[in-house]
Amino acid sequence: MRSHQGKDHTSEACLQSIAAIRDTLYVLSGKWKLPIIVALSNGPQRFKDLQRSLEEITPKILSKELKELEMNDFVTRTVYATSPVTVEYALTKYSETLDSIIEKMR
Amino acid sequence: MRSHQGKDHTSEACLQSIAAIRDTLYVLSGKWKLPIIVALSNGPQRFKDLQRSLEEITPKILSKELKELEMNDFVTRTVYATSPVTVEYALTKYSETLDSIIEKMR
DNA sequence: GATACCAGTATCCAAAAGGATACTACACGC
């Protein structure tokens, strides 16, 4: 194979590209993923804090979205054994790869 | 966004950013929008050609997606008064703004 | 006149996404 840049339109290369793009899209799509990422971009937050930042999100959905973001390595979940246990969610370093994409979209 | 931490977070600016991002996401999301754009990136195609390129897409869905892409100024629809009328779909110049985003995702 | 191609539309249906509401389980203060 030749260079992977630009318009090397072998069908395998194309299919791979589409798969990669679809993966990225999958992570960003949905009503809440981006707002969550934005909310966390100001620093780590706990579950209840996020719920308050994103008014109107129900705990069930917040929970689901956070799990997915965690599985995709965009956020970390840390449990602290404080008085009432607190759980902190934070963006990972890997999530910074989204920044340039998000900036382009703006 | 993360680049201007702390100070620059007027809520209006943030909301605008999110709106812009959501619009972009809206255009790209869904199962077929990207494949259609990729298919058209090799040159204009007619309805039936697209249907064959994107095996398994039903005409109803292809029709709907094309309408949305047209409304968002990413494709043009041109009707030719040939023997059996042919309709050609092509990417617009504006759609090139997606290229850098798509490349980033890859 | 039957068949086939083109560009769709119409009707009905299944799966996925999103959400409202209520609940659990634990700890603290009073």
Place this chain on the structure above:
DNA sequence: GCGTGTAGTATCCTTTTGGATACTGGTATC
């Protein structure tokens, strides 16, 4: 033991999305 706060889960429901199947109306071909 009652109310408050934490981090969720469970159940049910609505909306959105995607799709299967069949059909229309036009032209051309056999």
